[in-house]
Amino acid sequence: MSMKLFPSNTIAWYVARMFLVRTLAFILGLVVILESLDLLGESGKILAAAGNGEAELWTYVSLRVPQIIELFLPFAVLLATLVTLATLNQNSEVVIFKAAGISAHQILLPLILAAFGVAAINFVFNERIVTRATATLNVWKANDYARITEAAAPRTARWVRGGDDLFNAETVSGTGAGTRLGTITIYDRVDNRLTRVVSAAAARPMEGGWRLEEVSIFDVGSGTVATQDALDFSTPVVARQFTTASIDPKFVPLWELVPQISEQRAAGKPVDVLIAAAHHKISGPLSTVLMPLLGAVAAFGLARSGRLFVRAVIGMFLGFAFFVADNFMLAMGNFGTVPPIMAAWAPFMLFLLIGEAVLIRTEE
Incomplete structure (x- = not known):
């Protein structure tokens, strides 16, 4: 043979x-x-x-x-x-x-x-x-x-999770330290149990969290609503989680998908x-x-x-x-x-x- x-x-x-x-x-x-x-x-x-x-x-x-x-x-x-x-x-x-x-x-x-x-x-x-x-x-x-x-503009992520907390922003603009969120709602949870709902007209990133403006806080336990001009909200959620767009692999070639996976991972999103x-x-x-x-x-x-x-x-x-x-x-x-x-x-x-x-x- x-x-x-x-x-x-x-x-x-x-x-x-x-x-x-x-x-x-x-x-x-x-x-x-x-x-x-x-x-x-x-x-x-x-x-x-x-x-x-x-x-x-x-x-x-x-x-x-x-x-x-x-x-x-x-x-x-x-x-x-x-x-x-x-x-x-x-x-x-x-x-x-x-x-x-x-x-x-x-x-x-x-x-x-x-x-x-x-x-x-x-x-x-x-x-x-x-x-x-x-x-x-x-x-x-x-x-x-x-x-x-005209071509449709890519949508940024609206829903973001950080730890037990859930964030929902109606509008997202800017990048990095210049990121601005508009009409934001935060579902503050402890051990997967909702404790309060924080609503704000706007938010911008700060060290260790976000600075909220025109804030309304609904306390689930007492059923009361409180308002204040500003609130520093501590959370692991970072600006990049809002500015990285969701990805459908069917629309992205491999050589573009690989770096985008790195961006999603750095933003704390599941990859x-x-x-x-x-x-x-x-x-x-x-x-x-x-x-x-x-x-x-x-x-x-x-x-x-x-x-x-x-x-x-x-x-x-x-x-x-x-x-x-x-x-x-x-x-x-x-x-x-x-x-x-x-x-x-x-x-x-x-x-x-x-x-x-x-x-x-x-x-x-």
Whole structure:
């Protein structure tokens, strides 16, 4: 058995080309079918907005297609893997490869490297195009597909928690020591029990807390209301917690998300969901690399068993089981049940081991 990675460059390129052509065919087919169905459901809403016509329909398609590609590219890679390997086996080409001393891993390596190239392209596509398209489509859809004349300004955080206390500010302006809060309400709690509600017309940061102006204090225990011109309110809440905007990872590329996570952490805000999303921006596209390994069961052993369809179904089941586990773990990470890194990477590592174990068990 040859110890080279590619005992035959011709065979490696032949297998990789079959895989890439089928991947392209599947993703194009899925995009055409799914976007046609999606457009049928949304076209009425788009055309209902005043001034919208055919151009707006094409605008919607241009914004929606990147999302469909991002979501279904791993499925296309899985289907392409199964069809490629099943075709090679059905034509007895796998038997020829193995008779020439090429191992199962060497047969799969061109597919894995091609899938890695697809993953790299997918990552760049997701971060450069999908994030922008998703953000634009989200704003347009929220406006009922009406024409947007000016960009929406980013909203600052209104609700902030510091220890047991809850802050709500109607307006936020300035940054750092120049931060000013308008119409602020503080729910002062001790051991998760509300003791008083402090309302103020304005607030500015000071050392160890905030200086409130035109203050009204409602004491929960006595049920009385007191007013005063100013109040120094001690709290761990800092100005940065109000001036850092909330982040949706779907709208932010990875290289911008990482520094924003640092800002959120410095502001005392929870960042586990953002960390999990940042890691999944890498592990998600890399899932395409797993597909040749999970679908390998469709390539080997068919000549002996004669059950091509059954083995193809098993490969498809392994691939879809990965997608289910990946979404499940990501949801658990969002709920804080598992650490964010585990939520993003555990399914990938688990099914990498499963695929390798199945391959070694059945063929090597």
